[in-house]
Amino acid sequence: MSTTQLPAEPKTRPEQSSISWRRILWIVAIALTVIFSLAPILWQVLTSFKTNADIEAVPTVYIPTQFTLQHYIEIFARRPFVNYMFNSGFVAVTSTLLCLLLGTPAAYALARLRLPGERIILAIVLVVTLFPYILLFLGLLEIVRATGLANNYLALIIPYTAMNIPLTILVMRSFFQQLPRDLEDSAKVDGYSTWQMLLQILLPMTVPALVTTGILTFIASWNEFLFALTFITRESMKTIPVAVAQLSGTTVFEIPYGAQAAATVVGTIPLVILVLLFQRRIVQGLTSGAVKG
Structure with a gap:
């Protein structure tokens, strides 16, 4: 009488450590x-x-x-810091809007229209993006003197816009290239003009790119120091970076570390709030197009 052999029980392995080194x-x-x-x-x-x-x-x-909180009270009591923040905000917001208004149509033209010398234009834009702007300082100083723009917001808005437009063009062009052309063909069939198609169809689809580019431009304009220090000498028109650098103590030999730290925190808070408010859009703008589905 044959006996059926039961299958051997599997050997119990030692429990794997739940902690992965x-x-x-x-x-x-x-x-x-x-x-x-x-x-x-x-x-x-x-x-x-x-x-x-x-x-x-x-x-x-x-x-x-x-x-x-003495240092925070001190910087607002001794200096018009609210005015400094307004100056920085006005210059940064204006230059950012100009960059988006001028750079977005240029980016669309370079992405979709067949322009003569397109590669040369893109090469120039890339070179300008990589160019150290400190080398333009003396030339801009002479232009500001000749045009009488010293102690004028335009002395900062125009250079900031010119410096940040190449970045806007490069970023927005890459996003326009990722959009399907079928949308534009359908819009043309429906009678949309180029401007209507850009404003009503394409721009709503590139909001993450617009937000990302706008915030990068805003931060660059808000933090710029050298041009703001040289082109603006009137106390009521100074920006936050210049005001922080020029904080002085009660005596010539005193360095107000506490007041400078408080001023730095105050000048950084608007940027932190801006990034936190648009965090999701920024992540979408930075990661969009990284993986093609």
Whole structure:
């Protein structure tokens, strides 16, 4: 009588550790990168809340022993910081709008229209984008003097617009190239003109690109220092970077580290708010077209 042999039970393997060392290394690497990137910002924020005794203490006091808002009160009491922020905002917003208004149609023309010398134009735009603008300083200074634009917002708006338009053209052109041509062919059949097609059909589809490009342009204009320092000397028209750099103490030999840190935080808050508000659009604009489906 044959007996059926039961299948052998599978050998129980030792339980795999639920902790992956590779995952731990990735987490540690990311944490170190974040700490390294945010350490200067955290230092400025903590310094803005320190008392002068903590700032001047030896050895260095990293965490304030006593938090104070005196430095923030001081910068608004001694200097018209609200006016400085308005100046920076007006110049940055105006130059950003001009870049989008002028650069977007140019980008569409380079992406869709067959222009003579198109490659040469693109090469010039790319060269201008990579060109160090500090080399244009003396020439722009002579132009500002000759045209009498000193202490005028146009002395900053025009250079900022000229510097940021090439970036706008390159970014928007890449987005227009990714859009299917069938949309434009259908719009032409329906009787849309080129401008109507651009405004009513294509631009709504490139909102992430417009937001991304606009924010990059805005940040570049908001943070620019050299032109704002030279072309604007009137106190009431200075921008945030210049005002922060020119903060002085109560005496000639005093360096107001706390006030400078507070002014830096105040000047950065609008940029942080702007990025947080449009975070999703920025991510869409940076990642759109990276993978073609």
